[in-house]
Amino acid sequence: MALPIHEACILLLVIPGLVTSAAISHEDYPADEGDQASSNDNLIFDDYRGKGCVDDSGFVYKLGERFFPGHSNCPCVCALDGPVCDQPECPKIHPKCTKVEHNGCCPECKEVKNFCEYHGKNYKILEEFKPSPCEWCRCEPSNEVHCVVADCAVPECVNPIYEPEQCCPVCKNGPNCFAGTTIIPAGIEVKVDDCNICHCHNGDWWKPAQCSKRECQGKQTV
Numbered sequence: 001m002a003l004p005i006h007e008a009c010i011l012l013l014v015i016p017g018l019v020t021s022a023a024i025s026h027e028d029y030p031a032d033e034g035d036q037a038s039s040n041d042n043l044i045f046d047d048y049r050g051k052g053c054v055d056d057s058g059f060v061y062k063l064g065e066r067f068f069p070g071h072s073n074c075p076c077v078c079a080l081d082g083p084v085c086d087q088p089e090c091p092k093i094h095p096k097c098t099k100v101e102h103n104g105c106c107p108e109c110k111e112v113k114n115f116c117e118y119h120g121k122n123y124k125i126l127e128e129f130k131p132s133p134c135e136w137c138r139c140e141p142s143n144e145v146h147c148v149v150a151d152c153a154v155p156e157c158v159n160p161i162y163e164p165e166q167c168c169p170v171c172k173n174g175p176n177c178f179a180g181t182t183i184i185p186a187g188i189e190v191k192v193d194d195c196n197i198c199h200c201h202n203g204d205w206w207k208p209a210q211c212s213k214r215e216c217q218g219k220q221t222v
Contacts, residue, residue, distance in 0.1 A: 051063070052065075052078060053065075053067065053076070053078035053079075053082065053083050055067060055068065055069045055070065056069055056070040061078045062078060063078050063079065063080065064077065064078060064079075065077070065078050066078075067083075069083060069085070073085065073105070074086040074087065074088065074105035074106075075105065086105065088105060088106065090105070090106030090107065091106065093107060093109050094109050094112050096112050096113040096143050097109035097110075097111065097112055097113070098111050098112065098113050099111035113143050114143075115139065115143070116139035116140070116143055116144065116145045117145075118131065118137065118139075118145040119131060123139040123145070124139060125139055125140075125141055125143075126138065126139060126140075126141070127139045131147070132167075133150075133165055133166055133167040134149055134150045134152075134167035134168075135147050135148070135149055135150070136148045136150070150167045150168060152167060152168035152169070153168065155168075155169050155170070155171050156171055156174075156175040156186070156205050157171035157173070157174065157175055157176045157177075157205060158176060158177060158178055158183060158205065158206070159171075159173075159176070159183060173185070174186070175187070175200070175205055176200065176205065177200035177201070177205045177206070177207065177208065177209050178208055178209060179192050179196075179198040179208070179209035179211060180192065180208075180209075184198060184199075184200065184209055185200075186199075186200035186202075186205060187199075187200070190209075191214075192211065194216050195213050195214060195215075195216040196211045196212070196213055196214070197211065197212055197214055198210065198211035198212075
């Protein structure tokens with residue numbers, strides 16, 4: 001029996017809607033690239049929180065297991081909240097240490113400076129040296145250089161000279177003093193002319209010589 005025309009139109013309008021809702025599903029459309037990457041990440045990187053601990057190389061440790069997170073770390077114990085690591089009091093590094101390694105829980109000094117540096121030169125421990133004629137120095141075990149500067153005594157002459165490689169001036173001809181413009185040796189009387197005999201003051205070489213007049217000896221005529 002044929003349907004009336006208006007009822008047939010209504011039926012045709014309803015059927016496409018039913019077909020559309022039944023035919024369309026998520027399985028017919030591929031997921032977005034972002035959704036796929038998120039799904040793959042969850043598969044590759046597991047969550048070990050509350051189950052274990054992971055070190056720097058990706059190795060998994062059980063709860064309560066003791067391990068080293070990395071080659072230069074202190075040992076740790078795997079706990080529910082994550083690794084609980086030791087924090088010991090490491091020994092102090094020597095202030096003169098020139099090479100420090102960090103291959104363990106505490107840094108370790110592998111090389112200590114065993115020399116002194118002074119004015120651009122290196123000296124061995126306990127080595128003595130003279131940077132200048134007036135300085136005497138020594139390289140101490142503390143890697144420090146201690147120097148003593150010579151305290152020169154006042155020369156006992158009016159014409160001291162400086163010898164090579166010597167700090168203090170020396171009196172090559174011994175103690176002396178001035179008698180006028182003439183230099184006379186100390187300790188003896190010196191006749192400086194026909195009428196005057198002079199001698200230096202004892203210990204007071206910087207003072208002019210003490211002179212006394214004697215009977216003048218006239219020049220003899222031939």
